[in-house]
Amino acid sequence: xxxxxMTTKTILLVEDxxxxxxLTVMSLKASGVLNQVVVAEDGQxxxxxxxxxxxxAGRNTHDTPAIVLLDIKMPRLDGIEVLQRLRADKRTSVLPxxxxxxxxxxxxxxxxxxxxxxxxxxxxxxxxxFQEAVRRLGLFWxxxxxxxxxxx
Amino acid sequence: MGQEGELHKPAVPGVFAGNTxxxxxxxxxxxxxxxxKAENVASGNENLSLKEAALADKIVIGExxxxxxxxEFLNRDLHVRNRALEAVNKELEAFAYTVSxxxxxxxxxxxxxxxxxxxxxxxKLSPEESNWLQKILDAAARMDRLTEDLLRLSRIxxxxxxxxxxxxxxxxxxxxxxxxxxxxxxxxLFAISDSLQAHADPVLMRVALNNLLxxxxxxxxxxxxxxxxxxxxxxxxxxxxxxxxxxxxxDMAYASKLFAPFQRxxxxxxxxxxxxxLACVARIIHKHGGRIWADGRAGEGAAFFFTIxxxxxxxxxxxxxx
Numbered sequence: 001x002x003x004x005x006m007t008t009k010t011i012l013l014v015e016d017x018x019x020x021x022x023l024t025v026m027s028l029k030a031s032g033v034l035n036q037v038v039v040a041e042d043g044q045x046x047x048x049x050x051x052x053x054x055x056x057a058g059r060n061t062h063d064t065p066a067i068v069l070l071d072i073k074m075p076r077l078d079g080i081e082v083l084q085r086l087r088a089d090k091r092t093s094v095l096p097x098x099x100x101x102x103x104x105x106x107x108x109x110x111x112x113x114x115x116x117x118x119x120x121x122x123x124x125x126x127x128x129x130f131q132e133a134v135r136r137l138g139l140f141w142x143x144x145x146x147x148x149x150x151x152x
Numbered sequence: 153m154g155q156e157g158e159l160h161k162p163a164v165p166g167v168f169a170g171n172t173x174x175x176x177x178x179x180x181x182x183x184x185x186x187x188x189k190a191e192n193v194a195s196g197n198e199n200l201s202l203k204e205a206a207l208a209d210k211i212v213i214g215e216x217x218x219x220x221x222x223x224e225f226l227n228r229d230l231h232v233r234n235r236a237l238e239a240v241n242k243e244l245e246a247f248a249y250t251v252s253x254x255x256x257x258x259x260x261x262x263x264x265x266x267x268x269x270x271x272x273x274x275x276k277l278s279p280e281e282s283n284w285l286q287k288i289l290d291a292a293a294r295m296d297r298l299t300e301d302l303l304r305l306s307r308i309x310x311x312x313x314x315x316x317x318x319x320x321x322x323x324x325x326x327x328x329x330x331x332x333x334x335x336x337x338x339x340x341l342f343a344i345s346d347s348l349q350a351h352a353d354p355v356l357m358r359v360a361l362n363n364l365l366x367x368x369x370x371x372x373x374x375x376x377x378x379x380x381x382x383x384x385x386x387x388x389x390x391x392x393x394x395x396x397x398x399x400x401x402x403d404m405a406y407a408s409k410l411f412a413p414f415q416r417x418x419x420x421x422x423x424x425x426x427x428x429x430l431a432c433v434a435r436i437i438h439k440h441g442g443r444i445w446a447d448g449r450a451g452e453g454a455a456f457f458f459t460i461x462x463x464x465x466x467x468x469x470x471x472x473x474x
Binding site for chain 1: 248249252253254256257259260261263264265266267268289292293296303307
């Protein structure tokens with residue numbers, strides 16, 4: 001993967017709270033992460049997007065996102081179930097998935113890592129801390145980290 | 153849930169097998185036989201008549217049946233209580249989960265967009281309006297800390313006790329080392345006794361000592377020469393652990409409020425905090441079956457006493473019920 005391609009890749013943000021989605025997008029922009037952010041409003045929509053099915057049928061699946069930012073508690077399909085399905089599928093088994101959630105409950109942390117999360121980031125309440133968390137996340141996962149090539 | 157069959161099974165097998173009810177029954181049986189024997193001796197007939205022996209048997213069987221019914225009743229009662237407790241625990245778990253996920257999300261909206269507004273509208277707002285906005289932001293941040301404290305407290309309640317021998321002297325020294333690193337300009341004399349240990353949960357004991365020592369650290373903030381000690385003392389002919397300081401102390405009239413969550417004896421202006429630290433300590437000590445109490449005087453320092461009884465071993469347990 002060449003560095004130049006990194007910014008052309010999308011970021012898939014799976015978030016059911018519109019306010020949180022807006023704050024995340026705002027914080028990513030403020031941190032200089034210019035990738036296009038696609039927002040899926042729940043776990044099912046995230047799977048539809050990634051596997052080009054349902055309302056995303058016909059989407060080019062070769063166009064995988066650089067990272068998936070995944071909330072845990074969501075209607076229909078929660079983040080952990082989404083993660084397990086992504087890990088079970090050859091097309092997304094190595095896709096970097098970062099859990100971005102409000103919870104600091106041990107059970108959530110354990111389930112996230114057991115299911116194959118690459119990182120777990122808590123969303124702080126105050127804007128300054130939130131922006132700092134998102135900035136570091138973008139800095140590392142988009143600009144620093146070398147992601148594996150997803151199998152075609 | 154298919155508990156019908158289980159209902160009549162003892163919830164704790166063997167617990168009531170050596171029950172005092174049965175001992176009483178056995179004693180009565182012996183007394184009854186002794187009485188009948190004495191009657192027979194008095195009437196010059198040393199052998200029990202068949203009728204009398206049958207009567208004694210009948211009494212014994214009746215007593216045994218009654219005791220059996222009592223055991224069944226107690227076991228059923230225990231089972232029902234167990235299930236009620238499980239339900240309460242599950243509810244607490246669900247409540248904490250909701251607080252952790254859902255209650256904070258609106259706070260982030262309030263703080264996030266409030267802060268965004270403050271940045272973009274800064275020049276348009278009057279000093280008074282800026283002040284109002286700041287109050288909204290501060291309140292959201294404060295409520296976030298309160299929910300975090302609430303979760304800390306419930307995490308202790310929900311945690312499983314894993315006991316081992318804990319070197320409390322070492323834990324206390326580590327805590328003090330951390331406090332000194334956070335706040336190097338404070339001049340505090342810590343006196344920590346050697347070889348303090350307890351059969352307790354190491355993670356929870358660390359939380360407890362951290363809260364107690366941090367409190368002592370905080371409330372001695374206005375003393376030019378602060379003194380904090382951690383050791384063992386004799387109280388009511390019992391050896392108890394004790395954390396003492398020469399800080400702000402408290403009025404004993406309010407001592408009962410010390411360990412209640414979110415109760416504070418000092419204003420936030422005087423000393424910061426949400427009032428959850430000592431509540432956490434009390435829950436940890438109670439979880440170990442211990443006691444905690446405090447002694448103090450306003451302006452003259454405080455002392456916190458606690459006990460950590462050793463867990464009854466399996467051998468002691470079975471001895472209790474033999």
